[in-house]
Amino acid sequence: MTIAGYVFMIIGGLFFLLGGLGVLRMPDTFNRIQAGTKATTLGAFSVLIGVGLVNFEWSWIAKIIIIIVFIVISNPIGSSTIAKATYYSKYKPDNLVQDDLEKRGDE
Amino acid sequence: MKKLFGLILFMGLGVLIILALNNTISFPKFGSVDLSDRVADAYLDNDNVSEVGSANIVTAIVVGYRGFDTLGEVTVLFISALGVAFLFSFKKEKRLDLKFKPNFMLKHGSKLLFGIMLVVSLYIITHGHLTPGGGFPGGAIIASGVLLLYLADDKFRSNIKGFKVLEGVAGSLFVIIGLLGLILATSFLENFIASGTVGQLLSAGIIPIIYVLIGLKVGSEIASVVDNFLTEEESA
Numbered sequence: 001m002t003i004a005g006y007v008f009m010i011i012g013g014l015f016f017l018l019g020g021l022g023v024l025r026m027p028d029t030f031n032r033i034q035a036g037t038k039a040t041t042l043g044a045f046s047v048l049i050g051v052g053l054v055n056f057e058w059s060w061i062a063k064i065i066i067i068i069v070f071i072v073i074s075n076p077i078g079s080s081t082i083a084k085a086t087y088y089s090k091y092k093p094d095n096l097v098q099d100d101l102e103k104r105g106d107e
Numbered sequence: 108m109k110k111l112f113g114l115i116l117f118m119g120l121g122v123l124i125i126l127a128l129n130n131t132i133s134f135p136k137f138g139s140v141d142l143s144d145r146v147a148d149a150y151l152d153n154d155n156v157s158e159v160g161s162a163n164i165v166t167a168i169v170v171g172y173r174g175f176d177t178l179g180e181v182t183v184l185f186i187s188a189l190g191v192a193f194l195f196s197f198k199k200e201k202r203l204d205l206k207f208k209p210n211f212m213l214k215h216g217s218k219l220l221f222g223i224m225l226v227v228s229l230y231i232i233t234h235g236h237l238t239p240g241g242g243f244p245g246g247a248i249i250a251s252g253v254l255l256l257y258l259a260d261d262k263f264r265s266n267i268k269g270f271k272v273l274e275g276v277a278g279s280l281f282v283i284i285g286l287l288g289l290i291l292a293t294s295f296l297e298n299f300i301a302s303g304t305v306g307q308l309l310s311a312g313i314i315p316i317i318y319v320l321i322g323l324k325v326g327s328e329i330a331s332v333v334d335n336f337l338t339e340e341e342s343a
C-alpha cells in the first residue's frame with residue numbers, strides 16, 4: 001500500500017512537471033491554460049491519492065475526498081473563466097483558424 | 108525651501124530618535140537582549156500548556172493569554188467595516204454592473220464551491236485550538252466565498268441584514284463571555300470552563316467558543332464590506 005502510494009505521488013509529480021513545461025513551451029495563452037490546468041488536475045489527483053494510500057485512515061481519506069471534489073469543480077471553472085476573459089480582452093492568437101464564439105455571438 | 112526644511116527636520120528627528128533609543132538603560136542595544144527567556148519560555152512551558160488546554164500555542168496566546176488584545180483587534184475590524192458602510196450606504200442600492208456576463212458554468216459551479224468553502228472554513232474555525240488557523244482565517248474564507256458568489260453572478264445579493272445581526276450577536280457574545288469570566292472567575296475573559304484534555308476537540312475551555320464567535324464576526328463583517336463595495340446608488 002505504501003509503495004503504491006509513493007508510485008502515485010511520483011506520477012503526480014511528473015504530471016506537475018509536464019504541466020510546468022507546457023506553460024513554458026506552449027505558444028499562446030489558450031494553449032498555456034489548457035496545459036497548466038489539465039496537467040495540474042491529474043497531478044494533484046495522483047499526489048492526493050498517493051497521500052491517501054500512504055496514510056490509509058478515514059480522517060485522511062475524508063479530507064482528501066473534499067480536496068479532490070474542490071479541485072474537480074474549481075479547476076475547470078477557473079480555467080474556462082480565464083480563457084473567456086482572455087477572449088473578451090480581444091486577444092487572439094496569430095494562427096487562429098476558426099472562431100466559433102464570434103459566429104455564435106455572446107454567451 | 109519648505110521641502111528642504113521638512114527634510115532636514117525629518118532627518119534630524121530620526122537621528123534624535125535613534126540616539127535616544129539606542130544603547131540606553133531603558134532601551135538596550137538592538138539584539139543584545141535575549142527575549143526568549145522572558146515570555147516565550149513561559150508560554151511554551153508544559154505546565155502552562157496543560158493549564159490553558161490549547162494544543163495550538165499561537166491560539167493559546169491570541170485567545171487565551173492575550174484575549175483582551177484580540178477583542179481590540181476585532182473592534183478595529185468592526186470600526187473599519189463601519190467606515191466602509193458609512194461611505195457606501197445609499198437609500199436605494201443596486202448591484203454594480205459587471206463588464207461582461209458570467210456564463211452558466213461559472214454561475215452554478217461557484218455555488219457548489221461555496222458549499223465546500225463553507226465546510227472548510229467551519230472546520231478551520233472549530234479546530235482553531237488544535238491546528239493552525241482559527242477564527243480570523245476561517246472568517247476570511249467565509250468572506251472570500253461570499254465574494255466569489257458576488258463575482259460569479261451579476262444579480263446576486265446576499266442577505267446583508269442577516270450578516271449584520273450575526274456580527275452584532277457574535278461581538279456582544281464575545282464581551283458577555285469576557286464579563287462571565289469576570290463574574291465566575293477573577294478577571295475579564297478568564298477561562299471559567301474546565302480545560303479538559305489537551306488535543307481533544309472539546310477542550311481548552313472558552314477558547315473554541317470565542318474563536319467560533321470571532322470567525323462568525325470576521326466572516327460577516329468582511330462579507331458586508333464586500334457587499335458595500337459591489338453595490339451602487341440607483342439613479343432614479
